[in-house]
Amino acid sequence: MHIPSHLKYTKSHEWIRLEIDGTVTIGISQHAQELLGDMVFVEYPKIGRKLKQGEECAVVESVKAAADVYAPMTGEVTEVNSELESEPEKINQDPYAAWLFKLKPADLNELNELLDAAAYQRIIESEIH
């Protein structure tokens, strides 16, 4: 299972990357895209929307299911990856490149509450077994 060590994760299978400018980029993990299967549609949060940690804010829809994406941190949506509108399959091809949206976090300390790669690995293993 590919779980890059420089990213943070959530139990609900989002990955989070802190950028130099202090924003965070969010996508779904390799494990999540494998569970969902072929992606057909992505529904983004509106740019400028203020999200609370744990709030439902996006939907990724595959041929099998539509799954909610939760805000991993409190903050304001600054950008969405509109490339996925026409090519949602990029999430399947490279889930760590195919980001969904960016947030400007209200409190960067929340980043410390998120899972590191090893902790996320353990969660996936416990789900599988």
Added chain:
Amino acid sequence: MPFIPHTEANIAEMLTSIGAKTIEDLFDEIPSALKSNGLQRVLPSLNEMDISRLMLERAETDGRYLNFIGAGAYEHHIPAAVWQITTRGEFYSSYTPYQAEASQGTLQLLYEYQTMMASLTGMDVSNASMYDGASALAEAVLMAVRSHKTSRKVLIPSTTHPIYRRVVNAIVKNQNIEIVEIPYHPELGCIMTENLSPYLGQDIAALVIPQPNFFGVLEEVDTLTDWAHHNGALAIGVVNPMTLAMLTPPGEWGSNGADIAVGEGQPLGIPLSSGGPYFGFMACKQTLVRQMPGRIIGRTTDVDGKPGFVLTLQAREQHIRRSKATSNICTNQGLMVTAATIYMALLGPEGLKRVATQSHINVLELVTKMEALDGVKKAFSGPYFHEAVLKLPTSTDNILKTLRTQGILAGLDLKEYYPELGNAVLVCATETKTANDLKKYIECLKRALKN
């Protein structure tokens, strides 16, 4: 596959295997206070001869009236072939009608229904039908709120069918959605932009636009649709599918067309029946398809490259998405839609247009003749389709009752729904009414008014 009821032995075997004594035991967690003790006034059983006789006697009490009431359900001629074909076993009692391996015929028919409805409404995509017109409007309101994201306020003109408004309220009131009723212009009988001006600049999810409206009057749909879009709201058209053979379809209203079109499908080959079954329809723009509830049939190719039909866009439906599904209360009306599809196929666009035109002509003539009677006048000056509101010089109760004893259902008394209109009745004359029928109506009304 036939329907095979359980035998007593089957039931006993199943109960033994799960360790229950009687079927009643399976429901023992329901407190006895909540259980009904059977239907006291309904006999446990009647044999076929007795039940046929009972139902025939009951049917006779309905009488055979000359019907001039529309108000949401319309008497149109239904070619005999419609129900002859619809009640073929392949349609009428098909098993697993949505299973692609077993039911290509049903799926193809539903696909053709969707194509016809999309074409009639001028929208990109239609679902495979809904429960009825009123609940289809409620679903459209929910759909608009889901896709709008910031607003939960929906404007509904008071010219929308009063029962539809009641149903919408019942379905959405506990979902934190605000329904605002828009008053109508008292002389024109439709919504004017001045009635909407208090809401200009507010965050609104949708504006409902009935066409024709409950009074039969034509709304200024282009202006209203553009008003909605200018305010960032979706435009929901509530339309009578029969009238679309003549009127501009919702998909072409205003500069960009309405976003969602819903309505009651009954005029398309479904007989009048108290309590239905009827069917609702819903069509929308492509951009909203993922918010549209209900079943949608798609055309695809199988592994051998042959065309086939399957349920599609199911990822947001209740069997997958559970409580987060686009809807957990919607259904479709497969058999009614089968009849409607056959009806539309038999009539074709020209046939539908002739039905719509003749209905329009008949009501124009009826209204002209009614207005020639002393004290009878149209309530509104706006253009109307195949229904109109007329004010009578005396109490509507007596007049309607008198005409009823003469075998005529002379119109719907609007007192309950629009008391401000006074002695007003909503009348309708579809293509089923002959010149003699109109003459009889006028003569009886004239006599009743004199007494």
